[in-house]
Amino acid sequence: MESNFLPSDYFPIVLQLLAAIGFVGLTMLATHLVGPKRKTKDKLETFECGIEQQGDARAPISIKYFLVAILFVLFDVEVIFMYPWAVNFREMGMQGLMEMFVFIGLLLAGFVYIIKKGALDWE
Amino acid sequence: MNQSVFYLLSFMTVLFALLVVFSKNPIHSALYMVLTFFTITCHYVLLNAQFLAIVNFIVYMGAIMVLILFAMMFLNLGKDTEPQKPVLLKFAAVIAAGLLLVTIFAALKKTDGGQITGIASNNIGLVKELGKTLFRDFLLPFEIISILLLSAMVGAVLLAKRDTK
Amino acid sequence: METIVQNIQTVPLNNYIILSSVLFVIGVLGVMIRRNAIIVFMSIELMLNAVNLLLAAFSAFRGDPAGQIFVFFIMAVAAAEVAVGLAIIVMIFRNTRSIDINFLNRLKG
Numbered sequence: 001m002e003s004n005f006l007p008s009d010y011f012p013i014v015l016q017l018l019a020a021i022g023f024v025g026l027t028m029l030a031t032h033l034v035g036p037k038r039k040t041k042d043k044l045e046t047f048e049c050g051i052e053q054q055g056d057a058r059a060p061i062s063i064k065y066f067l068v069a070i071l072f073v074l075f076d077v078e079v080i081f082m083y084p085w086a087v088n089f090r091e092m093g094m095q096g097l098m099e100m101f102v103f104i105g106l107l108l109a110g111f112v113y114i115i116k117k118g119a120l121d122w123e
Numbered sequence: 124m125n126q127s128v129f130y131l132l133s134f135m136t137v138l139f140a141l142l143v144v145f146s147k148n149p150i151h152s153a154l155y156m157v158l159t160f161f162t163i164t165c166h167y168v169l170l171n172a173q174f175l176a177i178v179n180f181i182v183y184m185g186a187i188m189v190l191i192l193f194a195m196m197f198l199n200l201g202k203d204t205e206p207q208k209p210v211l212l213k214f215a216a217v218i219a220a221g222l223l224l225v226t227i228f229a230a231l232k233k234t235d236g237g238q239i240t241g242i243a244s245n246n247i248g249l250v251k252e253l254g255k256t257l258f259r260d261f262l263l264p265f266e267i268i269s270i271l272l273l274s275a276m277v278g279a280v281l282l283a284k285r286d287t288k
Numbered sequence: 289m290e291t292i293v294q295n296i297q298t299v300p301l302n303n304y305i306i307l308s309s310v311l312f313v314i315g316v317l318g319v320m321i322r323r324n325a326i327i328v329f330m331s332i333e334l335m336l337n338a339v340n341l342l343l344a345a346f347s348a349f350r351g352d353p354a355g356q357i358f359v360f361f362i363m364a365v366a367a368a369e370v371a372v373g374l375a376i377i378v379m380i381f382r383n384t385r386s387i388d389i390n391f392l393n394r395l396k397g
Contacts, residue, residue, distance in 0.1 A: 065193065069190050069193045087250050088251060163340075175359055197381075216317060228306070248353075282375035
């Protein structure tokens with residue numbers, strides 16, 4: 001393990017980010033400039049798997065997706081607290097295991113409630 | 124190059140935050156919010172808080188903003204359906220916010236020690252160190268967070284579940 | 289590269305405090321001038337982030353990890369708040385077909 005990490009250690013990531021964005025930008029620009037343009041009515045239409053398009057993308061969606069998204073956020077935050085635990089798992093020994101069992105046990109109670117309530121049932 | 128990275132990032136943070144508040148289209152607001160969170164993540168990296176940067180990336184940009192965009196899609200907000208507040212009220216709001224800013228700055232001027240420089244370059248931002256502190260000094264809040272998340276789950280399911288009667 | 293890092297690490301703490309204050313005030317402004325409930329919600333998130341940034345800055349300048357742990361807890365609370373708050377907003381929309389906060393004045397007793 002190195003002793004110190006500095007923000008400059010992230011410089012390669014910045015370079016990679018710049019390279020990725022630059023590649024995307026250059027490719028789009030190049031295809032725009034090089035490619036031929038034939039604008040007919042059929043070509044300008046939004047392509048939707050060969051099916052006639054209907055409405056726009058802002059169509060209201062079912063509330064079931066929304067409930068799944070909410071539960072995803074809550075379990076996502078739970079996982080965040082597991083990273084520091086997993087890294088220190090060996091040093092904390094049995095006590096750390098018990099602490100995490102209490103944490104997970106409470107969240108599991110919530111999960112059981114969700115299943116019992118049928119919140120994730122799809123019909 | 125003198126400290127310019129910090130000032131550039133700060134400028135972008137404030138700019139995107141202003142765009143969040145003043146965009147007419149709610150979807151644009153949400154997208155600017157994502158950019159604001161991204162600049163704040165960069166601030167965390169500069170502050171040597173690496174794990175915090177990752178968590179900010181995952182939780183705020185990955186989860187919370189997706190949920191907010193989801194809510195907007197669910198609500199199907201048409202173009203410019205938002206009614207505007209009266210101009211006088213907006214003017215008063217701007218003045219009030221400006222006064223708050225002046226108050227904070229005045230309070231800041233009264234303090235000393237704000238000129239501290241030098242971010243301690245050590246490893247406290249790494250996941251291992253944070254885990255040690257979290258499980259040694261903040262064990263009770265950690266367990267209580269699980270109760271909070273449990274109650275949030277129950278509340279969300281109760282609110283958002285369609286009654287099957 | 290090293291010199292750039294050195295320069296970044298000489299940014300005074302005051303600058304971080306000023307940045308956080310400005311972000312917080314922008315959040316307050318958003319709560320006051322918008323009528324769309326979701327934008328008001330996002331402004332509150334902005335305020336929470338300003339506080340997070342300030343805590344992280346204090347933590348970094350003092351070399352004390354407790355500040356960053358606080359930020360974790362704030363994030364967990366924010367996630368719970370967003371989950372329940374957005375569920376409430378969606379329910380309001382389903383019952384009234386509007387998310388105009390002025391419309392909610394009828395909640396007054």
